[in-house]
Amino acid sequence: MIARKPQITTAGADPRLAGGRLTIDLDALVANFRLLAEKSKPAQTGAVVKADAYGLGIVHVIPVLWQAGCRTFFVALAEEGLRVKAFAPDARVFILNGFFAEAFPVYEQSDLIPVLGSLHELSLWETLNKGRTDKLPYALHVDTGMNRLGLGVDEALAFAADEQAEKPVLLITHLATGDDPAHALNQRQFESFQKLRAAFAGIESSIANSPGIFHAASGNFDLSRPGVAMYGGEPLSDSTNPMRPVVTLEARIVQIRTGLKGETVGYGATATLKRDTRIAICSVGYADGYLRSASGSGVPLRNAVPGGGEGFVAGKKVPVIGRVTMDLTSFDITDLAENAVKPGDYIEFFGPNIALDDAARAAGTIGYELLTSLGNRYHRRYLNTKKGE
Template sequence: MNNKTNVTTTGADPRLAGGRLTIDLDALIANWQLLAEKSKPAETSAVVKADAYGLGIVHVVPALWQAGCRSFFVALAEEGLRVKAVAPDARVFVLNGFFEGAFPAYEQSDLIPVLGSPHEIELWERANSGRPEPLPFALNVDTGMNRLGLTVDEALAYAARPGAPAPVLLITHLATADDTAHALTAKQFESFQKLRAAFKGIQSSIANSPGVFHTLHTGFDLSRPGVAMYGGEPLSGVANPMRPVVTVKARIVQIRNGRKGETVGYGATATLERDTRIAICSVGYADGYLRSASGSGVPLRNTVAKGGEGFIAGQKVPVIGRVTMDLTSFDVTDLPEEAAKPGDFIELIGANIALDEAARAAGTIGYEMLTSLGNRYHRRYLYSGKRS
């Protein structure tokens, strides 16, 4: 979109910060709209747990609401309250169960718990016993993940129980949908279809980000994408159709000239094989640039030879030695001298180094990279839409 407005948080002063974190809300909305188109005729919600995957509920949710998203999923009731603070009319589901003593928060805020065990159902029914009309709830059924949720038999028994309050939503969670060849996904769809037959007339939801792209995702009422909205890969081994949302850049503090045979960083794990120009950048694992992205000196390098990379002056540059709490070193020897100097920025995630590329170099996934982003960056939110 044109005429983007820069919306800056109250985070670190750009003159003082060691790094910049730019969140393109227009790209996020475009991703949600693509997922919504793929989900039709189902409604498309948004998963905004973990502070909208580290990008900020207070900025992400109003933009999604303006784009037409009306249902949101969070992990905890506290997160749900933050969604309600910026989107009071939103329908907000809380995934991580219902805790004893939490009922007043649900009663006062219209949050909807996702119940996933007989114990939670009992707690919820007891809490609602004094009300003329029970508050709405959703049911989570485990169809093959062995995490949260009623067993299929427990859910069928609940559906057959005389007078049992009906949930407003029936959900399950796919365990392997990112792997299009995995047989478990088809088994989960099959089990869930049996459950839908037992809960006739109840809205149903099975598709997470990869599930939206699965051929079996038809006839359901609500999709609930997460990581794909934020630019992550929905499917393994398939070109990512999502637009990048996050750009992370780190400021160069100093350029050092190391000699062949010298070592770099903690543990002396990197020995220079040539005279080397080293860019020391103000970013480390305290900022979410994971130690496992180190160029050497971590167990991951025993199996995956290559560590993380930065991008500057049209070229990728490798991490040298260990990523530390506040500083990371990059080899900029192959760049012209004037191309990297103190005060310049090296891209760590963005248009030139995809989120999942950076994650794989650290032996992890895009989810962890996003949700690990620290609070020392200067954050900019790019958004051209009207706020609700």
């Protein structure tokens, strides 16, 4: 059987003019979704596509997830929900970040479903629905230990016992320490949510985010809602990542120069060369979402984590040298063969050779932040072998 070549869709900046490029492997995204759906069984699997599908683009992500069988989506804002509906009009779309009265006409017209997380929001929703014979659906968020959004457990149990109250179509909570399976808070949250599920008998329930799917108890509920793992991020800390990489970030080499031993590199003169050093200066910086904290020197993080970011080029990893700047990042390529790279070549910042989460750790952050910080100056390439089927 001959393997099909992926179809390539492009977006963003003209590749002839852009300083960097993003390659988004939609086949890998779908494979990750299917793996998570298999792990979630017997629960169904939705998808969290907030922040423009974690920076990958709703316009590209929603159609392939719909084709893969995803029928439920979660976003932060109603505006994002309308964009999802434009590409999947029959999908269920839940809005996570609260409800405000002025948005009610949008919910009436769009079939978006708000996730209500306070007695105030419940009262407001009830008031606005008065007089309607067809009450609009909503989901209920209960806080079982995160102290962020959601009714308290006792508030939710009292609400469940109110026979006059219009009940939700979905009951959700959010794991605070899901990426650390051994943390005691996970078990407490699962136990609290089981009590709530019993009180809201017959109502669909959801607790498992990306890391939660890998907890044995997650299959006891009805719907999982993965986010970062679909996009290639680690679902669990200190474990081998089972997800396929989805996003590759590369930057073009603008110039290769030689700095002499004893000279310094970049703003603040924070890197002093210990040998004659060949330096590749690349056209991506913190304005493009490659964080300044990934600098090789001259940022507070280097006091705690000695190694800064790395690139991958000509078959080897090369370190960031000096500070990452707004539009440029420099790499020490001294250990590469003399003619291994030239201006115009690309260096990988993360992708198949440098894991997203390793790049994030070098910058003192998490893969979520790197993905959702990606700027709009990149040329984007979307790979999809099933396009057009």
